[in-house]
Amino acid sequence: METPIAFEELLKSRGSYKDAVGLPPKVYSDPDFFAFEIESVFASEWLCVGREEQIKEVGDFFSATPAGEPIIVVRNAESEIRAMSSVCPHRGMCVTADLDGIEDEDLLEPTKFLSGNARYFRCPYHWWVFDLEGQLTGAPEMKDTDCFNADETNLAKIAVEVWNGFIFVNFDTDANPLGESLKKLEKTVINYDPSSLKTVDPAVIPDVPFNWKIMIENFMEMYHNSRLHKGIHDWAPSSGAWYSDVEPEDGAMFGFNPSLEIDGGFNPTYRALFPPLPNLSEEERKRVVFAFVPPTLLIGMQSDSAFWFTVNPSGPETHELSMGYLFPEEVLEIPLFDELLEAAIRGVGYFNRQDIPTNIATQLGMRSRFANRANYSWQEAVIPQFNSWLVDRYEKVLKDN
Numbered sequence: 123m124e125t126p127i128a129f130e131e132l133l134k135s136r137g138s139y140k141d142a143v144g145l146p147p148k149v150y151s152d153p154d155f156f157a158f159e160i161e162s163v164f165a166s167e168w169l170c171v172g173r174e175e176q177i178k179e180v181g182d183f184f185s186a187t188p189a190g191e192p193i194i195v196v197r198n199a200e201s202e203i204r205a206m207s208s209v210c211p212h213r214g215m216c217v218t219a220d221l222d223g224i225e226d227e228d229l230l231e232p233t234k235f236l237s238g239n240a241r242y243f244r245c246p247y248h249w250w251v252f253d254l255e256g257q258l259t260g261a262p263e264m265k266d267t268d269c270f271n272a273d274e275t276n277l278a279k280i281a282v283e284v285w286n287g288f289i290f291v292n293f294d295t296d297a298n299p300l301g302e303s304l305k306k307l308e309k310t311v312i313n314y315d316p317s318s319l320k321t322v323d324p325a326v327i328p329d330v331p332f333n334w335k336i337m338i339e340n341f342m343e344m345y346h347n348s349r350l351h352k353g354i355h356d357w358a359p360s361s362g363a364w365y366s367d368v369e370p371e372d373g374a375m376f377g378f379n380p381s382l383e384i385d386g387g388f389n390p391t392y393r394a395l396f397p398p399l400p401n402l403s404e405e406e407r408k409r410v411v412f413a414f415v416p417p418t419l420l421i422g423m424q425s426d427s428a429f430w431f432t433v434n435p436s437g438p439e440t441h442e443l444s445m446g447y448l449f450p451e452e453v454l455e456i457p458l459f460d461e462l463l464e465a466a467i468r469g470v471g472y473f474n475r476q477d478i479p480t481n482i483a484t485q486l487g488m489r490s491r492f493a494n495r496a497n498y499s500w501q502e503a504v505i506p507q508f509n510s511w512l513v514d515r516y517e518k519v520l521k522d523n
């Protein structure tokens with residue numbers, strides 16, 4: 123495999139904030155580099171696609187398109203989570219494509235996918251039927267086709283691993299397990315008990331108009347908190363930023379943004395709106411954890427809740443962004459939960475109205491003939507950590523080929 127950007131140039135971005143420079147601006151917009159990145163990063167890394175509580179019962183399933191691949195994530199007859207391609211091995215139709223209720227004016231819209239509960243998946247095109255393991259169990263009018271072997275026909279299997287309630291998939295069925303690489307993060311967030319938290323239905327924005335890496339950088343770096351968000355972020359200033367060191371075996375980057383007072387919150391009251399999570403220490407209630415399980419999962423942990431984003435590239439300059447909150451189950455039952463959640467979401471809106479237009483303008487800047495390669499402050503040390511992680515993956519495929 124080749125990269126449209128010389129490897130020596132990419133290599134300058136590996137290191138720490140003290141010595142590394144930003145990735146070449148073309149990595150944020152070039153279509154050939156995007157194709158290289160899908161193969162070098164997304165084809166063999168663990169990609170978060172959802173939470174296990176989204177498929178509680180046998181037969182519950184949802185569809186997802188990590189890195190553009192239509193897949194099905196389902197709870198099988200043994201109540202285990204399985205992932206498989208949605209692409210019918212017959213003629214390439216997606217078996218979970220949703221064809222219902224399409225109006226004339228929507229005929230050329232991108233495919234929508236089903237989620238729900240199923241005993242089997244039947245491709246709507248020619249009615250080939252697959253069980254919850256993806257094995258073909260029926261195909262009409264194929265008995266005269268001498269070369270057809272039903273037993274060897276199935277929806278392609280995809281590796282699955284659940285970590286603290288988050289469902290990850292990997293297109294490389296020989297990939298190393300994920301959990302082992304997340305030990306440090308696991309220890310750091312243990313008091314939040316993330317596996318017991320339950321997600322509210324995530325909000326999904328299909329075509330966010332900037333490169334996926336710009337979203338990650340903006341979420342993770344705390345340098346801008348006291349600048350872009352001056353005023354509304356003063357309760358947790360950038361000066362307190364701390365990032366964990368990252369070793370090559372680490373599968374996550376994370377840091378803390380300490381707050382000046384206990385139980386702060388990202389809303390105009392600057393206070394948490396929900397009861398504090400039960401097991402947190404006083405120190406933990408005075409900080410926000412920002413964590414990244416590359417390449418797709420972003421997690422924020424605060425005094426009263428957690429939030430999780432998945433960043434799913436859909437093109438060199440677009441991604442699909444999914445955003446959800448996580449709460450203890452009993453908090454979901456409190457009176458006025460919906461009203462409080464709405465207030466929390468509106469609070470985050472203040473930040474979004476600064477971050478999102480900034481990211482859109484940054485995308486424009488990265489396309490400019492005058493785009494520069496960054497020097498970094500210690501308060502954004504996580505970005506060169508991410509760059510190093512990426513360059514390691516780019517290097518691996520360049521060496522292997």
Ligand SMILES: [Fe+2]
Pocket residue numbers: 340346347350351473477
């Ligand atoms: Fe921000």
